[in-house]
Amino acid sequence: MSRPRPGKDLGRIAAYRLTGFLGEGGQGVVYVGLSPSGDQVAIKVLHARLSEDPEARRRFFRQVDLARRVAPFCTARVLDMGMQDDRPYIVSEYVRGESLERAVRHDGPRTGGGLERLAVATATALAAIHRAGVVHRDLKPGNVILGPEGPVVIDFGISRALDHAVTQSGAFGTPGYMAPEQLSGEQAGPSADVFSWAATMVFAATGRRAFAGESVAAVLHALLYDPPDLSGVPEPLRSLVTVCLDKNPARRLTADDLVRALTGGATLTTPDLTPPRPTPPGGLTLARPAPTRDLTPPLPAPPGATLPEGAPSDLTPARRVLPGTTPPGGTPSDLTPSRPPGLTPARRVPRRAVLAVGVAAAAAAVAVTMWPRDPDRVRNPDPVRTTEPGLPFGAEIGKPLAGHTNDVRSVALGTLNGIPVTLTGSDDETARLWNLRTSQQLGQPLTGHTKWVRSVTLDQLDGVPIAITASDDDTARVWDLATGRSRILAGHTGDVKSVATGRIGGRHVAVTASADGTARVWDLRTGTQYGAPLTGHEGAVWAVAVGQVGGVPVAVTTGDDQTVRVWDLATRKPLGAPMTEHTGWVRSVAMGTLGGAPVAITGGEDMTVRVWDLTTRKPFGTPLAGHTGWVWSVAISNLGGVPVAVTGSEDRTVRVWDLNTRKPLGTPFTGHTDCVWSVATGLLDGRPIAVSGSRDQTARTWSLAPSR
Incomplete structure (x- = not known):
């Protein structure tokens, strides 16, 4: 979450005055605002339009109400909820800081004590969420905020609430972090969150995903059938992550197990993992796509094929798009x-x-x-x-x-x-x-x-x-x-x-x-x-x-x-x-x-x-x-x-x-x-x-x- 933007009054959502725009996600747009008492809050306005079915609305608010019962340590508390113009909104504690995803991409992987504290805090948050009867279903680096008082998990329970209220195509979750059972259409319980936690820790420790690919199909294939790439994840976190990324949800640890293991309350040995092959939705077989064919040979960049003279010298090297081509031959x-x-x-x-x-x-x-x-x-x-x-x-x-x-x-x-x-x-x-x-x-x-x-x-x-x-x-x-x-x-x-x-x-x-x-x-x-x-x-x-x-x-x-x-x-x-x-x-x-x-x-x-x-x-x-x-x-x-x-x-x-x-x-x-x-x-x-x-x-x- 970025800091609030300065600017004029953006209007109101119920009793909350909007003061800034924070960003968007797959579920809706997020504002920073002020509560009637003057406290800063985050207000997420969801883009799913609930049906007129009173039962659908009842189920939605029931799930969000469960999220409000989550213990506040390591999570952004859910404060309020409601409907405005047929769109549901959820009000939560506003946490200053940047996401784990942005921090890793900008500053590099977490190491040492910083990585250990991150693992403990996020596992503790997950345990609290599960004790309240809530399943996050979209835990990922973007939903972990590195706040001034430590890591905080946000957006818990919202995907589940939406799933109860509306029909949408596709599984909730983010490719590369969602559990295999989410992809294959099975019931996603607390063990799916544990899988996502482990995938998030791999990213935190290495700066890359545990299940990679050049396309969505390739990522999903790896998620369903391939072992995770854990190179660079230090022990003892690696042993925990290995178990939690088991394709079989029954063989994963619980969030409480994770907290005990991370804080020295349990000893873990890594089992022999032979992952089952879950069936993709509709019985489809996901195959890796053929590698991309580069149409231009990797030749040296031509003289003068750079930005013009007089441009600032702070050019940031990036991966080559089309490797340098032959010197100009056109007219x-x-x-x-x-x-x-x-x-x-x-x-x-x-x-x-x-x-x-x-x-x-x-x-x-x-x-x-x-x-x-x-x-x-x-x-x-x-x-x-x-x-x-x-x-x-x-x-x-x-x-x-x-x-x-x-x-x-x-x-x-x-x-x-x-x-x-x-x-x-x-x-x-x-x-x-x-x-x-x-x-x-x-x-x-x-x-x-x-x-x-x-x-x-x-x-x-x-x-x-x-x-x-x-x-x-x-x-x-x-x-x-x-x-x-x-x-x-x-x-x-x-x-x-x-x-x-x-x-x-x-x-x-x-x-x-x-x-x-x-x-x-x-x-x-x-x-x-x-x-x-x-x-x-x-x-x-x-x-x-x-x-x-x-x-x-x-x-x-x-x-x-x-x-x-x-x-x-x-x-x-x-x-x-x-x-x-x-x-x-x-x-x-x-x-x-x-x-x-x-x-x-x-x-x-x-x-x-x-x-x-x-x-x-x-x-x-x-x-x-x-x-x-x-x-x-x-x-x-x-x-x-x-x-x-x-x-x-x-x-x-x-x-x-x-x-x-x-x-x-x-x-x-x-x-x-x-x-x-x-x-x-x-x-x-x-x-x-x-x-x-x-x-x-x-x-x-x-x-x-x-x-x-």
Whole structure:
């Protein structure tokens, strides 16, 4: 949990005044607030909507009431609960500090007495939780807060409460930390928490997971069938962890056993473990996917394939994405951006949002053609497979892009060395490049962020292909895709939710939007802020798009204050009054043209998509209505001369709209098993496509070719 954000009053939940935004998880959004007595509290507003069934609500509140009975040592006490606007909320003690996950990623594994105290405190907390009749069901490094008075376990009992109250797809838990019985659909009791505790201790001691893999399927396969990787875990903790990671829950220790063993009250010998092979859900056999095929040979990075002179020298080495390619062999004409017909030169990643659910918005990124450094690869870029000709409108192209171990929050399209690619950003704190022809990952993930990656975009800087990522760690990063190195853009005092690129005269810039209530402009050549921040939103700024209106470089931003705002990037001044037709938060935006006029499209909590004339700053026609859930993401394109919007929603669908008639084109695209956080549009081998990213941890590619 990060510290509270300074800012204005965010409203109230029942008797609690909200004073800051803390973050989101898979279950909901968390605020810091004040109780009627003036004490600081954490308030989690859950995104699951309970049914009208009184029995379902009774079971939910019963489970949370059990959580309130947990002894307060080593846990964040549950103080209150209730319903507001059909959404349950839970109030708990506010614990200052950072999560174990962030601490290990930032400072390295725990060692010595620090590791021992962590093991004892978390096992003690687990024992107290179990004595109250509660099962945590999602114990992981992110749910252990390193507070000023020692480690504290949070979020206990919430997953169980939700499981009693609503029906959701998939098992509760986090891949890599959940017990095998959670995956196979069996009853998850206290022994499942013990398994998760052991997996958490492995991460704390080593900085890596006990069950690893390059994809979710690989992680789950390892979880079900493979022994844990315990190298680096010191004794005697290793012996305890070994027993607790037994595939058979009956052979694990109890939390009370753990406390006794850790505090010298018991002696343990490690048994001979021969794990049974549990059956995955539905009787499926999980096989390890084939290793990712790297399409570019590992050659030395070409001279000049680094960020330009004059950039700060604090480039942070990261794992190479595409190992350095051959020296430039393209021509200057190859630098011309490629974008769907009808789009303005705006280059953007409309961004997204959260509130009670998670985050998200839109990555309606324009396709960008990168400098082809190997002419032979451009002539024959991929001998493996090309897209199938004649795929109808709405058909899924290739396989889902599966490899992230958490939600895919953002997507962007481009080409690299003649290969059509998608860049994805995820809650697993990485960004990844994918070959759209083969549905395979290219090279290693971009690693360096210490919190969720909210927004991604592709561009080029002085002929060098770059990616820009924005994260909840309050930073954005600029990545040189030839070397895999990054530069940090630091200055925001809150989560960076969105990033877009454009130009102010001859200056190549990025614009970032943040939970600190500002948008900021960055000179990409120097990595420094350019001019004053854009201020005016009341609350978090969730999405930004960049383009031009009448030759003036502008940014369009959206936020939790229900407004859409247009800014002159040269003067940093707003153009006109805020646009206020939405009736809830607005967390996605894209820019384009409609009938020759520059427009922005936005999506929000009111489940509508709205079009705005950026010259008059008035609504352009009627809203697009049809989604049955919040609209997290929007993109804009042109199909055979028809301007269209592509949208993604909490209702798990991607929809395409004719902007001239305001009618949907075809039926919704279905295939994702959870909400669609992000959409982008572009071209694949000359054919129009959309790419969507989802809470189901995948991205999918859809044909936008006209139906025949």
